[in-house]
Amino acid sequence: MSRLVSRLAEVAIGSRGRVVEVDGGDAIGIRLLEMGLTPGVELSVLGTAPLGDPMEIEVRGYRLSLRKSEAARISVEVLPGA
Amino acid sequence: MSLSIEQATRTIALVGNPNTGKSTLFNALCGVRQRVGNYPGVTVEKKVGHVRGKHRTLELIDLPGTYSLAPHSPDEMVTVDVLLGRRTDAASPDAVLAIVDAANLERNLYLVSQLLELDKPVVVALNMMDVAREREVEVDVSRLADQLGVPVIPLEAHRKVGLAELRAVLDDIESLPSRTASSPFPALFQETVAELNVALSANGEADAKIGRELPRFLVERLLLDTGGYLEGHLLADADPQHRASLVAARDTLANAGMPVPGIEAVSRYRWAGEVTRDAVRQPRARAATLTDRIDQVLTHWVAGTLIFVLLMLVVFTSIFTFAPVPMGWIESLFELAGDFVSARLADGALKSLLVDGVLAGLGGVVVFLPQILVLFFFIALLEDCGYMARAAYLMDKLMSRVGLSGKSFIPLLSSFACAVPGIMAARVIENPRDRMVTILVAPLMSCSARLPVYIILVSAFIPATTYLGGLLSLQVLVFFAMYLLGIVVAAAVAWLLKKTLFRGETPPFVMELPSYKWPSPGTVVFRMLDRGWAFLRRAGTIIFAVAIVVWALLYFPRNEAEVKAEAARQLADPAVAALLADVPEEERLENLEKSLHQRQSLLGRAGQAIEPVVRPLGWDWRIGSAAIASFPAREVVMGVLGVIYRLGEDIDVGEEEDQTRLGAQLKAATWDGTARPVYNVPVALSLMVFFALCAQCAATLAVLKRETNSWRWPIFAFVYMTALAYVGALITYQVGMLFVA
Numbered sequence: 131m132s133r134l135v136s137r138l139a140e141v142a143i144g145s146r147g148r149v150v151e152v153d154g155g156d157a158i159g160i161r162l163l164e165m166g167l168t169p170g171v172e173l174s175v176l177g178t179a180p181l182g183d184p185m186e187i188e189v190r191g192y193r194l195s196l197r198k199s200e201a202a203r204i205s206v207e208v209l210p211g212a
Numbered sequence: 213m214s215l216s217i218e219q220a221t222r223t224i225a226l227v228g229n230p231n232t233g234k235s236t237l238f239n240a241l242c243g244v245r246q247r248v249g250n251y252p253g254v255t256v257e258k259k260v261g262h263v264r265g266k267h268r269t270l271e272l273i274d275l276p277g278t279y280s281l282a283p284h285s286p287d288e289m290v291t292v293d294v295l296l297g298r299r300t301d302a303a304s305p306d307a308v309l310a311i312v313d314a315a316n317l318e319r320n321l322y323l324v325s326q327l328l329e330l331d332k333p334v335v336v337a338l339n340m341m342d343v344a345r346e347r348e349v350e351v352d353v354s355r356l357a358d359q360l361g362v363p364v365i366p367l368e369a370h371r372k373v374g375l376a377e378l379r380a381v382l383d384d385i386e387s388l389p390s391r392t393a394s395s396p397f398p399a400l401f402q403e404t405v406a407e408l409n410v411a412l413s414a415n416g417e418a419d420a421k422i423g424r425e426l427p428r429f430l431v432e433r434l435l436l437d438t439g440g441y442l443e444g445h446l447l448a449d450a451d452p453q454h455r456a457s458l459v460a461a462r463d464t465l466a467n468a469g470m471p472v473p474g475i476e477a478v479s480r481y482r483w484a485g486e487v488t489r490d491a492v493r494q495p496r497a498r499a500a501t502l503t504d505r506i507d508q509v510l511t512h513w514v515a516g517t518l519i520f521v522l523l524m525l526v527v528f529t530s531i532f533t534f535a536p537v538p539m540g541w542i543e544s545l546f547e548l549a550g551d552f553v554s555a556r557l558a559d560g561a562l563k564s565l566l567v568d569g570v571l572a573g574l575g576g577v578v579v580f581l582p583q584i585l586v587l588f589f590f591i592a593l594l595e596d597c598g599y600m601a602r603a604a605y606l607m608d609k610l611m612s613r614v615g616l617s618g619k620s621f622i623p624l625l626s627s628f629a630c631a632v633p634g635i636m637a638a639r640v641i642e643n644p645r646d647r648m649v650t651i652l653v654a655p656l657m658s659c660s661a662r663l664p665v666y667i668i669l670v671s672a673f674i675p676a677t678t679y680l681g682g683l684l685s686l687q688v689l690v691f692f693a694m695y696l697l698g699i700v701v702a703a704a705v706a707w708l709l710k711k712t713l714f715r716g717e718t719p720p721f722v723m724e725l726p727s728y729k730w731p732s733p734g735t736v737v738f739r740m741l742d743r744g745w746a747f748l749r750r751a752g753t754i755i756f757a758v759a760i761v762v763w764a765l766l767y768f769p770r771n772e773a774e775v776k777a778e779a780a781r782q783l784a785d786p787a788v789a790a791l792l793a794d795v796p797e798e799e800r801l802e803n804l805e806k807s808l809h810q811r812q813s814l815l816g817r818a819g820q821a822i823e824p825v826v827r828p829l830g831w832d833w834r835i836g837s838a839a840i841a842s843f844p845a846r847e848v849v850m851g852v853l854g855v856i857y858r859l860g861e862d863i864d865v866g867e868e869e870d871q872t873r874l875g876a877q878l879k880a881a882t883w884d885g886t887a888r889p890v891y892n893v894p895v896a897l898s899l900m901v902f903f904a905l906c907a908q909c910a911a912t913l914a915v916l917k918r919e920t921n922s923w924r925w926p927i928f929a930f931v932y933m934t935a936l937a938y939v940g941a942l943i944t945y946q947v948g949m950l951f952v953a
Contacts, residue, residue, distance in 0.1 A: 152474070155439070155472070155474075156439055157284050157439050157717055158717075158719075158720040158722070160282060160284075160438070160439065160473050161279075161720040162720070162722055163474060163477035163478075164279050164280040164282065165319065165722055165724070166318070166477075166481060168478050168481050169474075171481070176507075177511060179511065179605050180513040180516060180517045180606060181608075181609035181610060182609065183608070183609045183612075184605060184608050184609070184618075186511065186605070186725060190316075190318045190319050191316055191318065192316045192319060192724060192726075192727075193503075193724065193725040193726075194723070195601070195608075195721070195722075195724075195725050196721060196722045197612070199718075200720060200721065
């Protein structure tokens with residue numbers, strides 16, 4: 131069975147995904163982890179701001195905004211649509 | 213007499229994620245019994261309150277809202293050091309009060325899991341129970357307390373529900389078990405921390421900052437902080453062997469499949485997941501919440517942008533239209549007080565000090581209050597209902613072009629009304645570098661105090677030409693150009709500062725978008741008054757002191773007899789009399805005297821002395837003096853020019869008649885001893901450009917000092933803005949003269 135893994139920044143609006151990995155041990159990488167984006171957690175992509183960046187996701191029952199450059203550090207397995 | 217244990221003060225630290233109602237709880241517990249200050253060397257606000265208990269008064273330290281205790285900067289280190297009792301300027305807390313959002317428990321437990329490792333008694337305030345109920349999230353409070361091993365008190369802080377129970381627990385703080393948490397980390401990690409702790413305290417090496425061993429919590433943080441801040445902070449002058457031990461410990465963990473820093477989040481969220489699995493029941497199908505529906509509109513590409521623009525217009529025009537009304541009252545009140553004192557005192561230094569120094573200085577402080585209160589009313593409202601984060605979300609892309617984030621937008625927008633509340637509003641920016649850059653460029657926005665300068669000069673010197681059949685007027689274009697100049701220069705300076713002085717890793721913009729809720733009037737009003745009071749107490753004193761100093765510079769030295777004789781001589785001179793044609797006869801002598809006094813005052817002499825410096829800008833000494841004398845506030849410049857041109861100081865630029873009178877005097881002004889007019893279009897433009905860019909505003913500099921907790925930054929802002937203003941005015945005049953010639 132093939133898994134579709136892509137960068138969170140490229141995941142289509144309205145999709146769901148499961149975090150595979152978060153890159154980087156710097157402040158941004160640590161902050162993403164602290165906010166609950168740990169491997170295995172499920173998230174959904176809710177949308178982007180009018181200028182195309184940042185994006186808004188839902189994870190662990192709350193809403194989070196992050197820049198696409200930050201979302202590019204997160205690889206997610208895209209889950210089949212509900 | 214000795215104090216019994218019951219009477220000794222106990223200190224409690226209040227910690228929690230942002231958007232959990234932490235300040236609402238702090239205010240509900242302490243009321244007005246709170247003090248605000250600064251921790252030295254950092255920009256963190258030190259907020260301490262007192263809770264009246266049954267046995268004694270408890271001291272409550274409010275720490276900044278945070279998602280994690282992992283420090284990456286000196287500001288974040290303050291929280292950790294206060295909690296660990298490592299600061300000499302704050303009492304070591306006897307217990308920790310952790311406030312969490314019941315509707316969002318899993319993420320909130322991340323911070324709780326760190327707090328549980330501090331080896332201090334912890335009380336969990338489970339706030340927002342009402343929101344959780346609304347979302348059909350059921351929290352089993354007693355099971356949660358069992359799981360955490362600490363008391364858990366359900367709360368609705370904004371309705372004061374559960375406060376009595378919380379007070380009772382805090383009252384009985386001695387009976388709380390000092391909890392040694394079972395670590396959420398795997399065994400190997402715990403062993404590695406223990407070994408590293410031993411290695412670091414080997415050969416008598418101790419924490420030089422407090423003279424004892426590092427607390428275990430800090431050793432753990434050191435191991436996890438791959439960003440390097442703690443390593444630099446704690447091991448800067450330590451044995452190089454220690455750094456080697458640290459690297460070795462990280463390698464051990466990486467080889468065992470628990471790489472730092474990832475292992476922390478994985479372990480703590482695993483633990484949080486276990487706790488919530490037992491104690492929280494989530495609704496089976498997540499219903500679309502009100503927040504979902506509101507956000508569909510408010511972050512919509514078209515509707516969201518439109519509503520945002522509308523909201524900002526409302527905020528902005530409110531500062532411009534509501535604030536001037538009470539500002540007028542305040543001005544009249546101080547004028548009345550001035551008249552009252554004037555009528556009862558003989559002319560002389562004392563009267564002048566009281567009226568032009570003390571009362572004018574006080575008035576100059578209080579007059580900012582309406583703008584501050586109006587702006588912070590809206591900011592508190594938008595923050596409390598959850599919109600503030602959306603505003604930052606919508607504007608982030610735009611602001612990131614100059615290296616800032618969406619959070620800088622509202623402080624900068626507010627600065628178009630007045631930089632004082634704008635700079636104060638920059639507190640919402642957590643990143644110290646972004647906050648500093650925002651604060652430093654905020655005074656470049658054309659504030660309302662520049663308007664009088666623009667109005668007089670534009671109406672007097674810019675021809676009323678119109679283009680496109682009357683649609684565009686040259687005067688409006690010049691106005692617009694001055695605003696644009698401020699924005700463009702601010703963008704360039706911000707970009708430059710981020711590339712040089714405030715260079716560093718881009719801070720994360722990973723930001724929670726909190727659920728919408730009805731704002732609580734108590735919180736909004738409290739926050740608004742709190743900001744107003746903070747301004748009066750902390751910046752007001754500096755502004756007042758500057759006003760007194762400038763008064764003295766304008767008053768002394770005083771040669772009454774000489775000035776009287778000279779004024780009488782000038783009045784008899786037909787050339788001067790012609791200039792005073794539209795001044796009422798009885799005022800002419802007095803105005804002449806004022807003008808002469810100002811000219812020979814210390815400040816007036818300074819103005820004359822710097823004439824060679826301002827000549828290249830096309831200015832004579834009069835303009836130079838006016839520019840210097842306007843240091844307390846830009847709008848003063850028109851009053852100073854009024855005195856210089858013998859119109860008296862009560863020039864009201866809002867009145868067309870005064871505008872015309874001052875304008876006429878400016879047009880008629882000539883270089884001393886010649887018939888060559890001082891002002892032409894390039895001079896007017898150069899003066900406007902100077903005032904658009906200069907830092908002639910004592911209040912702004914005073915607030916800069918207070919907000920950055922150092923004199924360095926107001927001095928920096930003053931120097932760079934004055935330099936820019938000078939160069940800008942120079943280029944404007946010199947280039948302008950090419951066209952005139």
